Amino acid sequence: MTPGARISAAISLLDRIATGEPAERALTNWARANRYAGSKDRAAIRDHVFDALRCRGSFAALGGGDQGRALMLGMLRAQGLDPDALFTGEGYAPEPLSAAERAALTLPAPDDLAARDWPAWLRPILQTELGDDFVAISEAMRARAPVFLRVNLARGTRDQAQAALEAEAIATRPHPLAATALEVTQGARAVQRSQAYLTGLVEVQDAASQAAAALLPLAPGDRVLDYCAGGGGKALAMAAACPQAHITAHDADPGRMRDLPARAKRAGAKISQSPPGALGAGYDLVLVDAPCSGSGTWRRTPEAKWRLDRARLEALCELQSQILSQACDLVAQGGALAYMTCSILRAENEDQLARMVAKGWSIQQAQRFSPLSGGDGFFAAVLRRTQ
Structure with missing residues (x-):
């Protein structure tokens, strides 16, 4: 052509x-x-x-x-x-x-x-919430997102992963956001055909998502629930970080997890799946990687930003609150509840934490990841019940 x-x-x-x-x-x-x-x-x-x-x-x-x-x-x-x-x-x-x-x-x-590349109704909200970073983040979100890989430390080191990828003409460089992160600088379209990928040495995962997963409190023997597992990226990251943890993946739509068994086998990870209604309770860590606007990932899914409106955002925030309320009941005494979104909007992040604090939870840590750091916009927090 x-x-x-x-x-x-x-x-x-x-x-x-x-x-x-x-x-x-x-x-x-x-x-x-x-x-x-x-x-x-x-x-x-x-x-x-x-x-x-x-x-x-x-x-x-x-x-x-x-x-x-x-x-x-x-x-x-x-x-x-x-x-x-x-x-x-x-x-x-x-x-x-x-x-x-x-x-x-x-x-x-x-x-x-650059400002015109946000929906008009959302622009003043972002100008207020992002403050001095509004212009720089607006510019960053207009560019193509980098491709990142997570090195599966259960299969090898980051240096070994780089060498294996280099042998197949895929160039990478370590990224500072996470100790497991590699940014692909050449050959991105060949990654999923590479032996490093097919043998589970690397998995495609954004660097900010990897950094967020690294904040999770994991210990050998912990019972861990990925409550909104989707494709299972966070469950796989947790299994690699702490192979001795007992990790269960769950999603309200089990069909979203259909690829997880094959991904887990490739990664050498042990992950159980639980259908709705069979979860039990008493988990040491419950992760809620909540459905959200995806505003931090709009470089990858740009059509989504033009389809988001106020009503949809309000509906998402209500759904997030409902999911958090359900997840609270699954946490063991002394356990932790982790909340994550791939959103840069306060309504989906800090405002949700404020509601949890009002319900008797304390924030152990909370961190925003900005697109200015190279990865997607992301938010992660760890909460515990106030004694």
């Missing part, structure tokens, strides 16, 4: 996503219907689509509209590229620019481009 044809494909995909079709589904369906497109074509089109979703507000301002065509024009303008070289109308390239489009591209760029 020519560069112009890739732009055309991205335009059509962005218009489909704007109607409500999930981005991943749209990309998958497009690839199935256009099998002539090679892996490099698919990767380039995917990059165009996700760049436009991350920067939809600023690209719309630069390109003169929020339809797929205008967003691609805004992207080219942001990158300092000449749209006439790609919008030629030749072959499968987009049609040449109209007079109105040319006029829009000559308008001065707004001063607040």
Whole structure:
């Protein structure tokens, strides 16, 4: 495919996503219907689509509209590229620019481009909550997120993992957020085909998520419950950090854990699964990695930020409160309750802790992880009942 044809494909995909079709589904369906497109074509089109979703507000301002065509024009303008070289109308390239489009591209760029890449209703909330970091975090969230790996110390050291990956042309560097974290600097798309991954030496996991897991109080023999396990990333991290702990994974939707047995086998981890209603109680540690807005991960899932509204955020906060109330009853006397979100919003983090303190819990530690540190935005806290 020519560069112009890739732009055309991205335009059509962005218009489909704007109607409500999930981005991943749209990309998958497009690839199935256009099998002539090679892996490099698919990767380039995917990059165009996700760049436009991350920067939809600023690209719309630069390109003169929020339809797929205008967003691609805004992207080219942001990158300092000449749209006439790609919008030629030749072959499968987009049609040449109209007079109105040319006029829009000559308008001065707004001063607040980065801020425009947050939903308008959320912008003043973030300006208040992030304070002096608002501009820097806004800029960071417009860029593609790094790929991080967690080294499974039950399988080998970080140096051994780096060497194994290097042998398969995957370059990495240690990341300061966590002792187990490697940032992939070259060959990210080959990770899940590598022997280091297939043999359980490394697992894909964000560095901030790894750092949050490292805060958890784990001891040999502890009964540990990952209450909202999902795919099981935190359960796997805990099993690697403390193999002598007895870890149980649970999720309200057991289908989310369908890949966990295979992942645990690959990692050499012992993790039990408990269906709803069969949990028992008396756990030394209960981890609630709660459903949330995902605002700290919007570099990876940018369409989610444009679909979040006030009502959805309020519903999520209510759900988080309900889950925390349920989890409280599962903690043993003297045990710990851990709360985590991949959100940067106070309503989902500190405000939830304040409610727990009012119910008789004390905060042992709480930490925010900012995208400025390289990983995702993340929040983690450990609480105990006040005696």
